[in-house]
Amino acid sequence: MFRNQYDTDVTTWSPAGRLFQVEYAMEAVKQGSAAIGLRSKTHVILACVNKASSELSSHQKKIFKVDDHIGVAIAGLTADGRVLSRYMRNECINYNFTYESPLPVGRLVVQLADKAQVCTQRSWKRPYGVGLLVAGLDESGAHLYYNCPSGNYFEYQAFAIGSRSQAAKTYLERRFENFMGSSREDLIKDALISVRETLQGEKLKSSICTVAVVGVGEAFHILDQETVQQLIDSFELVREDEPPAPEAGDAVADQSEASAPVAEEGAAPMDI
């Protein structure tokens, strides 16, 4: 109703107490192709769907190494994601230079969040249109955070962002309780299955998905295509044994996705 009157400017509140520009920025994240993260006690895995605009072009780079112990997967405006990755890399280098130790993930995430918040309170700026899944390891263990254009961030056991991420989230919600004790291989398998969930029937191949790992004794690195294809092949055999439940779950997820845009009068997404 009032949405169009109060949404021109990020510095204008709506009567319901919402900043529509920020919410629109979060919509941009939902439009991007899916990115998934999950963690155990010792490892964090990031996986994402690589969509190319045409067969002739190369895939968008969605996973960035920030430091040996931190990596990030993005969904939304990739250009914004690239710029924020450069900022994160810089922060890590500067911290390491001054303190001769790696930047704790929690600190980096707060700095990122504060940077995002600035853009929600300046009339000459716009919010970053990208959601970041920050995966990292520090003295306090393995961490996965989600940074939102609103300036909010949360720590997660597992999370998925981007288009059709609800299907992946449903799968992760069923399995996340086991993740803490999972082995590295099981974690990667769960990540690949989550990616497959978002593909809605399309065949999962290493050419459309990227996987990155960071863990105790293992620096952040992106797995090469061959390794990923081998992993896909090794568990594809299990696909036949998968109970029909995921299929039913997908159908339900599709319906809820379709109804989401209509629910405008609900709680502002950034309050969640």
Next chain:
Amino acid sequence: MTKQQANWSPYDNNGGSCVAIAGADYCVIAADTRMSTGYNILTREYSKITKLADKCMMASSGFQADVKALQKLLAARHLIYQHQHNKQMSCPAMAQLLSNTLYYKRFFPYYSFNVLGGLDSEGKGCVYTYDAVGSYERVGYSSQGSGSTLIMPFLDNQLKSPSPLLLPAQDAVTPLSESEAVDLVKTVFASATERDIYTGDKLEIVVVNAEGIRSEYMDLRKD
């Protein structure tokens, strides 16, 4: 009215010598491990050699605090390069970066006398030698530091062509093998240790070749 003199100096000289010799497919970089101040020894086991990139090592003598700051800066710059270019810096690229970094502080220099050694983009050994403000040159061999005045003439004698009148002009009398170069370095340091009080304790030798990087140590006189 006499000119005002400084009552303290921001610099100190921690002594020591560095050498690097380039071969057809290897590079030997060596430095002693003694760190001193004035007539005192601070420690007998301080490494003056650092790895800047996969195939690029730097040995620096002079004021070790400035050397440390320089090493940290170059390491950070290398990280940025890797993020931007998705690959390691080549030795010639690092050589230029070091030169620019030194000249940046032209009016309050790093008191650091550097020798860069590694493999160039073709896999051949390369050595770059610097002064404190970044003037540099690619050479076949070089030495820097307190013992360099003793070491350099000896290296010239062993490695440079016997006479400029000899035709065709040769860089070295005979191309050295890796083990010959390492032996030469050991000989050179043993001699320098005899007469230079700031050189001694232990010799650290690093060899860079196609297989990677390996280190070797040799004891030197401790007096």
